[in-house]
Amino acid sequence: MIATTERVPAPNAILKAWTPFKELIGVTSVRTEAEYVKAIALIHDLLDEVGDDEAHPLAEVLDLIATQVKAYEDEHVQIPDAExxxxxxxxxxxxxxxxxxxxxxxxxxxxxxxxxxxxxxxxxxxxxxxxxxxxxxxxxx
The missing domain is CATH 1.10.260.40 (lambda repressor-like DNA-binding domains)
Structure with a gap:
């Protein structure tokens, strides 16, 4: 176990914050084609808002969803070689x-x-x- 001096929130506190967040976002993991489509739409909306501003408060949400999409694409989407x-x-x-x-x-x-x-x-x-x-x-x- 890694020791930390910072207080780590209790799992029930995380759940209390996570559930409304997940309901608002609509997709936080990408395991199906439907979730993939939702996640791509969310990424486009977030990119319109965040742009290149890595300090934007929503940049971390964008990173979270983009990571999930990339994992799904790596497993399910083949992009053919093209010029x-x-x-x-x-x-x-x-x-x-x-x-x-x-x-x-x-x-x-x-x-x-x-x-x-x-x-x-x-x-x-x-x-x-x-x-x-x-x-x-x-x-x-």
Whole structure:
């Protein structure tokens, strides 16, 4: 047993706080497809609120849910290998976007060059795409 000088809450006190939290959040563990879908929706909402602010009070909740989603994906979701431009094309299609809608990432001409295979995705654009679509930048590199 690890010794600590800090007071550790009693299990019944944790349960008293956890139950309303879990009911409010709707999903705190991801074991089924339905929980996965709920967790992804929650992550998108939290990302809209938290953004890149790691000091935001909800950042820890985002980390908790993202960890659960990652564990589920590692076990249940296979992401096929795809070229970065195909990943980008897929995300554009899935989100009902046009190339011009990504002007916050890069000029439309650059997006067009990437999609046509004339230009690779730079690290900077990969970071912007990852932020825009809430995915890992490695998908584009």
């Amino acid at each position: 970065p431009r195909e990943v980008l094309r897929f995300l554009i299609d899935q989100n009902g976007l046009k190339q011009g809608d990504l002007d916050d990432v890069a000029p439309q001409s650059r997006i067009s060059e990437i999609l046509s295979g004339a230009r690779p995705v730079s690290k900077e654009i990969a970071k912007r795409l990852a932020k825009r679509f809430h995915v890992h930048a490695e998908l584009f590199l």
